[in-house]
Amino acid sequence: MTDGRTRRREDTRQRLFVAAVDLIAEQGFSATTVDDIAARAGVAKGTVYYNFESKTVLFEELLRHGIGLLTAEFRAAVDGLPPLEALGALVRAQLEYIRRYRAFAQLLLSEMWRTNREWQQTLRLLRGEAIAVIADTVQAGVDSGDLPADLDVRTASSALFGVGLVVAVDWLVFSPERPIDEVQESLLGIVRRVART
Amino acid sequence: MTDGRTRRREDTRQRLFVAAVDLIAEQGFSATTVDDIAARAGVAKGTVYYNFESKTVLFEELLRHGIGLLTAEFRAAVDGLPPLEALGALVRAQLEYIRRYRAFAQLLLSEMWRTNREWQQTLRLLRGEAIAVIADTVQAGVDSGDLPADLDVRTASSALFGVGLVVAVDWLVFSPERPIDEVQESLLGIVRRVART
Amino acid sequence: MTDGRTRRREDTRQRLFVAAVDLIAEQGFSATTVDDIAARAGVAKGTVYYNFESKTVLFEELLRHGIGLLTAEFRAAVDGLPPLEALGALVRAQLEYIRRYRAFAQLLLSEMWRTNREWQQTLRLLRGEAIAVIADTVQAGVDSGDLPADLDVRTASSALFGVGLVVAVDWLVFSPERPIDEVQESLLGIVRRVART
Amino acid sequence: MTDGRTRRREDTRQRLFVAAVDLIAEQGFSATTVDDIAARAGVAKGTVYYNFESKTVLFEELLRHGIGLLTAEFRAAVDGLPPLEALGALVRAQLEYIRRYRAFAQLLLSEMWRTNREWQQTLRLLRGEAIAVIADTVQAGVDSGDLPADLDVRTASSALFGVGLVVAVDWLVFSPERPIDEVQESLLGIVRRVART
DNA sequence: TATGAATGAGAGTTCATTCAT
DNA sequence: CATGAATGAACTCTCATTCAT
Structure with a gap:
């Protein structure tokens, strides 16, 4: 073997x-x-x-591999943490991931919101798995009272994922000289403020 | 004739x-x-x-046309408004624009953070013009004391643009049934909270 | 009219x-x-x-016009002259013509010995008319004893036409600084020597 | 393998x-x-x-190949021969070549005196190499006194090349039934007569 | 008499895919 | 397990020709 x-x-x-x-x-x-x-x-x-098998299959396996990795790191990050801390850990994990696999992150940003592409089904599915980890954490926060009870969990998780992606890639492409900690702080600050509502 | x-x-x-x-x-x-x-x-x-002249030129003129329109609407939105209100107006304008020209917004989201494409120069330039309007407003807010003095104006403007784009497109693609007002409220809420720092 | x-x-x-x-x-x-x-x-x-009517027709009329002009100048050149002098006059006329209509001469040189082109029939016909004037002169020279009796009139005329064309165009393209008189002298010298045989 | x-x-x-x-x-x-x-x-x-790489490159390599062959045969023909005999050998070599590669000769005749074509640089260069062999022979003839001292070597070589090409192709196109020996004899006769000057 | 926007057949070129080695 | 020459469908682009003005 x-x-x-x-x-x-x-x-x-x-x-x-x-x-x-x-x-x-x-x-x-x-x-x-x-x-x-x-x-x-x-x-x-x-x-x-x-x-x-084909160029498309190579790309699909690539997506599977890359998003699988991200999902695994999301799961590892939140493991055993209380909701609010888990949320912070997710942001950190996403930034770490994007920094390490910059090219893959750019690729995701370009393909994630497209329609009518062959691998769309695959991509939606994988996206769902990654966002599910976020959603579970957000839901836990709502249940524990750390997050507002009327929060739309699905939309919030989706937005959190997208914002993390676009801000991190924007940083890598347009301000690569800025230290990652600042970016992380800004994002965490925003998340905390929203949480407090 | x-x-x-x-x-x-x-x-x-x-x-x-x-x-x-x-x-x-x-x-x-x-x-x-x-x-x-x-x-x-x-x-x-x-x-x-x-x-x-060519497929590429058609696309470049398309970018020019589309981003030119957005920049014009940004300028019209902030005209004569005090900083914080202007910021809100920008968010509204961007969402309105994305709702109206959904396809163009998706296209921007896909191309904006790519590297090594023929029209990259053009795109960066046009992006700069649109973001300049945001940056002027943010700078005015910093000068007037409405926004934190230590804010990195360039990065903040860049992020604001990116977040608006990704959240709005994510909404259009994954939760089209959700009313736009909610999305707008969420975004405005976040901006206001950040402003208060 | x-x-x-x-x-x-x-x-x-x-x-x-x-x-x-x-x-x-x-x-x-x-x-x-x-x-x-x-x-x-x-x-x-x-x-x-x-x-x-069409691009091809434009070109055919062009050929007709250009070669018609050349044929007319050939006829005018030999008019009333004894064979050997007429031969010299033909050479001079051809060189004059090529100098005046250089582009047309280049065009002829490029198209005259091609096969499988649409206007080939037209071109052969026109070429025949121009060469007929040369052939008549050569034949007169043979008849008068000024040229060898066993000369192949058709081939000689054809060659004379081709040599004049290629030498003159070569001169225009590769040695434009050289005075035309020299070129004319060389050609006339060769013709005279051949004649003496 | x-x-x-x-x-x-x-x-x-x-x-x-x-x-x-x-x-x-x-x-x-x-x-x-x-x-x-x-x-x-x-x-x-x-x-x-x-x-x-492209149609043009195919054509350029074709030119290189074809004229390279001609130049090689020119070199082989003159090898070790005294000037006048070498000159005759060149004429024979050229005719042989044109008879064997008739299509290529027609192509040369059509392209050699054109201007503004992509492969012109290439063609001029290659033409130069072939004519250099003729020029060396002519120069040797001038040096040895076999050819007139005031002969313009460059122009004469150029003309010799052009005349051989046009006469041979004219023969192939318009009088293919005529035996090549006659054509060769005519050309050699002319060259010898010019040499005697 | 002249114009120039529009056309579509056909040109040069690219590229995912196959397969004999 | 890996190769690279060959393929042909599909692509971008060109251009002679038409026609309403």
């Missing part, structure tokens, strides 16, 4: 993932060619098709 | 704009073909090229 | 001829667009079609 | 060369489509672009 061949193959897949995410973040899915991906990964074009 | 011709041509360009913005918002620039655009506009393919 | 309208139209046709001959000489027939021709002639594209 | 592939690819390129030269000679560069070339070579259209 984890013999030489499997490891080699896993390595190739990993390099293709990295190459694809960078290029698609920069140029978008359609503008990124399989040739580009293979070249940046340092393999032949045929190798892409040996490892993935 | 020349007037009839000019009017006809202007009409054709307008229809191409409308067709292009819808399709590109849904599918992205690369995935949208010139054939699609021509078909939706109800003209022949050659007509697209008679009116625009 | 020669009223205002006709004169204006004739003027437009003339300008289109001049524009077309220049452009086609430089770039070839296919690479020259009707837009190019109209622009250089300073008229609208529709005007080309108002004056000529 | 790699050898099999390389050979296959080289084979494809060769077939594309042959197909392209025939078609372009007949119809000209612009009038020849990539579809035509692919069809005659018996490959798919995409294969043309897998092997050549």
Whole structure:
């Protein structure tokens, strides 16, 4: 199972993932060619098709992989924490994630609110899983009285996710020199104020 | 004589704009073909090229047109208002705009934070003009003492623009049944709270 | 017949001829667009079609006009002259013509030995008329004993025409600083030597 | 392993060369489509672009290949010969070449004296290399006293090249039934007579 | 007599995908 | 497990031609 061949193959897949995410973040899915991906990964074009059924499938697995990671970090962040602290931990986790996987975050920002794309179903589903963690935390806050009782949990969670994404990416693209702590503080400050209502 | 011709041509360009913005918002620039655009506009393919140098130029003029409109509405909104009220007016104007030109807003959200695209220069420039109106208002608020003196005006304006965009589009895509007033209230509430700091 | 309208139209046709001959000489027939021709002639594209049935017809009339002129000058040159002097006069006439209508000469050089072109029939016919004047002169020289009796009149005339064309155009393109008299002398010298055989 | 592939690819390129030269000679560069070339070579259209950057590049490599061959034959022809004999050898070599690669010769005749074409730089350069061999021979003849001391070497070489081309192609197009030896004799006769001056 | 907006067939080019090696 | 030559459908763009003004 984890013999030489499997490891080699896993390595190739990993390099293709990295190459694809960078290029698609920069140029978008359609503008990124399989040739580009293979070249940046340092393999032949045929190798892409040996490892993935198609360009679309490669992209879908990429989304699955990336958002799965984010969801896992969300779950780890809130584990055992009381609602308000958990909310802060989520913001921190999202920022950390975006900083580490900047290209993937850009890609998400570009694709998340599109319509009529092949992988839309997949994306909505994955988005739902990530936001569910946020929603659970928000719901817990409402139940415990830490958050206003009339809060629309679904919309608030959705907005929280989107705001974190856009603010962090905006920071990375337009003010990369600004320290992340400031950004984190601003976001946490806003969340706390909203919570207090 | 020349007037009839000019009017006809202007009409054709307008229809191409409308067709292009819808399709590109849904599918992205690369995935949208010139054939699609021509078909939706109800003209022949050659007509697209008679009116625009290239697909890229059509898109750039589209960006210019759309963001120009937004900037104009921003300017009209803040005209003569004191800082805090002006800030509220900006939020309202942005939401109104996004509701009216939903497709264009989606398109902006998808392209604004990308790198390495042909029209990036154009986009950055236009974004700068729109954000300048916000920045002027924020700066006035800082000067008047309505906003915290240590506020990073540039970053705050940038974030305000991004948050408005992502929240409004998220609402249109994922909770279209929710009345816009609520969204507006939420956003205004957040802005006011931040202002009070 | 020669009223205002006709004169204006004739003027437009003339300008289109001049524009077309220049452009086609430089770039070839296919690479020259009707837009190019109209622009250089300073008229609208529709005007080309108002004056000529099609691009091909414009070109054919151009060939007819240009080679007709050359043939006429050939006829005028040899008129009344004894064979050997007539031969020299032909060389001079051809060089004069090429110098005056350089672009047309280039165009001829490019198209004359092509096969499978639409206007080939026309071109062969016109070429035949021009070469007939040369052939008549050569034949007269053979008959009078000034030229060798076993000379293949047809081939010799054909070659004379081609050599004149290629040497003159080569001179115009690659050694334009060299005076025409030298070129003429060289050519006449060769012809005279061949004649003496 | 790699050898099999390389050979296959080289084979494809060769077939594309042959197909392209025939078609372009007949119809000209612009009038020849990539579809035509692919069809005659018996490959798919995409294969043309897998092997050549563009239609223009294919044509440039074609020119390079064809004129390179001619230059090589010129060099082989004059090798070790005294000036006058070398001159005769050049004429023979040129005629042989044109007879063998008739299509390429027609193409050269059509393109050589054009201006404003993309590959002009390339063509001038290659023409220079071929004519340099002639010029060296002519210069040797001048130095040895076999040719007139006041001969303009550059112009004479240029003209010799052009005359050989136009006479040979004229013969192939308009009198293909005439044996090549006669043509060769005529040309050699002229050259010898000029030499005697 | 002249115009120029519009057209659509067809050109050059790209690229996801296949497959023999 | 990996390769890269070949493919052909689909793309962007061009341009000779038409026609209402």
